[in-house]
Amino acid sequence: MERREPREMLRGLLGPAAPEVGCDTCFAELDRFVELELAGHDADVALPGLRAHLDGCPACREEHESLLALAAERR
């Protein structure tokens, strides 16, 4: 079992402070969020609560990183 530093553990236990969407909404909006980011628009203003969810959900965060990288590569 990997050992987590206290700060990392506390971040995971307390989660993001800002209001956030859930995993289902995150998935539904992720493609638009990524394209706004790649186009240089303010995705956080267009889709409030999604960034906070990515901060709090490691699985969605990984999928966001991958979609961003893949979409950027194929533009």
Added chain:
Amino acid sequence: MSTVTLPVVEPGAPDLALTQRPPSLDDESRAWLDDLRTEGRTKDEAIARLHALLLRAARFEIARRRVTMPHLRGDELDDLAAEAADDAVVSVLRRLDDFRGLSRFSTWAYKFALLEAAVKLRKRAWQSREIPLEDETWNRLASARPGPDDQAETGVLLDAVREGIANGLTPHQRRVLLALAVDGVPIDVLADRLGSTRGALYKTLHDARRKLRAHLAERGVALGQWLEES
């Protein structure tokens, strides 16, 4: 750029109907939809192209994560990518009417393949591992101490969080929170073992976190700035 209202602070709630007028589709996305909605040879060829597109996406995800799976052979990873692409094609075809044209069709479709590949990788990584027992996890949390670079407030915060987890959460919230946040069990794996879904477990996690934050606020425990920064 338009702003859309999302259902904030409601993890697990059904998606709200978004009230935007669908934008005009780009030519490539329109062609995908037309071909996938027709019948006969054109549709069959479009599905074959879609499978190839999603297979590339699945392989992309597996290549990014394979360092975390050193024990898997190349042919096992190929099989996993093929399974992910197959499942993603089914998901895309089933949810074709959900595509609102707010992104390119290919970006929308990619996410299904990335999700399938990521979930399969996480489950494969944990397939022979047990979820740690709660007592074991609790002991790990109880023994956590601030490091030399931490301020004294981190120790106070740890104590208050431990008290909040012990006394302020339901047994289910405690189990989910400890498994996800302390043990680092992937949420898909935990959902599978508990017969739940990612969305439902995240709602539980979210509720537990809100309770913990309220517990800290009631006791006047300060949260470090580092904790509130993304």
